[in-house]
Amino acid sequence: xxxxxxxxxxxxxxxxxxxxxxxxxxxxxxxxxxxxxxxxxxxxxxxxxxxxxxxxxxxxxxxxxxxxxxxxxxxxxxxxxxxxxxxxxxxxxxxxxxxxxxxxxxxxxxxxxxxxxxxxxxxxxxxxxxxxxxxxxxxxxxxxxxxxxxxxxxxxxxxxxxxxxxxxxxxxxxxxxxxxxxxxxxxxxxxxxxxxxxxxxxxxxxxxxxxxxxxxxxxxxxxxxxxxxxxxxxxxxxxxxxxxxxxxxxxxxxxx
Numbered sequence: 001x002x003x004x005x006x007x008x009x010x011x012x013x014x015x016x017x018x019x020x021x022x023x024x025x026x027x028x029x030x031x032x033x034x035x036x037x038x039x040x041x042x043x044x045x046x047x048x049x050x051x052x053x054x055x056x057x058x059x060x061x062x063x064x065x066x067x068x069x070x071x072x073x074x075x076x077x078x079x080x081x082x083x084x085x086x087x088x089x090x091x092x093x094x095x096x097x098x099x100x101x102x103x104x105x106x107x108x109x110x111x112x113x114x115x116x117x118x119x120x121x122x123x124x125x126x127x128x129x130x131x132x133x134x135x136x137x138x139x140x141x142x143x144x145x146x147x148x149x150x151x152x153x154x155x156x157x158x159x160x161x162x163x164x165x166x167x168x169x170x171x172x173x174x175x176x177x178x179x180x181x182x183x184x185x186x187x188x189x190x191x192x193x194x195x196x197x198x199x200x201x202x203x204x205x206x207x208x209x210x211x212x213x214x215x216x217x218x219x220x221x222x223x224x225x226x227x228x229x230x231x232x233x234x235x236x237x238x239x240x241x242x243x244x245x246x247x248x249x250x251x252x253x254x255x256x
Contacts, residue, residue: 025150025188027120028135030127034213036224041069044214047207049080049091051160052111055100057093060112061218064088068221104156115216127216134161134208138170138191150188165204166197 034040045066048058064087066076073087084092093108100107118126133151137159140148145158150170159165168191177183199207217223 025132025136027124027128027132027151030125030131030212030216031209032127034209035216037213038070040210040213041217042071043207044210044212044217045069045071045080047161047211048111048214048218049082052211053082053091053093054160055093055095055104055108056111057108058091058112058218059110061091061221062088063091065221069217106156108157111215111218113219115212116219126219127212130212130215131208134211135165135205137162137165138168139194140170161204161208162197164197164199164207165201167194168192169194 034044063076063081063084064073066080067073071080076087081087082094084090091112095108097107115126115130118129120129123129129151133149136150137147138150139146143154145156147155147157147159147162148170149155149157171189171192172186173189174184175187177185197204220226
């Protein structure tokens with residue numbers, strides 16, 4: 001039972017463990033305007049299918065739901081349907097579960113609601129976490145995958161977008177521990193670009209923003225519709241309140 005629990009914690013990459021290891025790393029703010037940018041969401045879906053769906057599944061999302069992003073069934077079939085045969089199927093992973101456990105030590109987590117599960121009231125939203133996580137990978141030859149991450153140190157996941165971002169090394173300096181002057185701690189001082197990526201730093205941040213926007217949308221595809229409906233309801237209640245107030249005044253105007 002203990003082994004099973006340890007495996008599940010490793011596979012899920014729980015936020016609490018990541019935060020404890022991160023040493024207080026601040027999360028960058030995800031550009032929220034991308035949630036209403038259809039082109040960004042479409043590009044995010046493309047990146048997700050090409051880079052994430054090889055190992056991670058989205059078992060609670062069907063391909064045909066992408067029509068809500070303005071994609072036609074023909075576009076979905078020709079550009080995004082690689083791991084399934086029918087548009088009505090869920091986004092299944094193409095990686096065999098047994099092989100995944102052998103290679104990574106645990107089955108990679110499902111990403112359908114990953115953005116919602118990573119939220120932290122003190123540090124930010126789940127989208128903030130993912131946006132920072134995908135932009136803080138660096139080369140570390142001491143790790144089995146050759147990669148490490150500032151937000152989730154010793155993460156088992158390699159940097160799947162390294163061709164886009166290029167390879168970077170993290171620079172650290174020794175400094176006195178603020179809590180114990182007799183000890184030394186490593187302080188992060190930035191990155192050193194080892195090899196260039198196919199995208200510029202700005203373009204890479206935009207691509208990651210698109211991917212995170214799609215992951216956020218996938219957790220609740222009806223979110224935008226819910227917000228619009230909520231605004232309409234509030235406007236209706238405001239107008240109704242004015243009518244009710246004036247009607248009440250008319251009924252009671254002769255009562256002394």
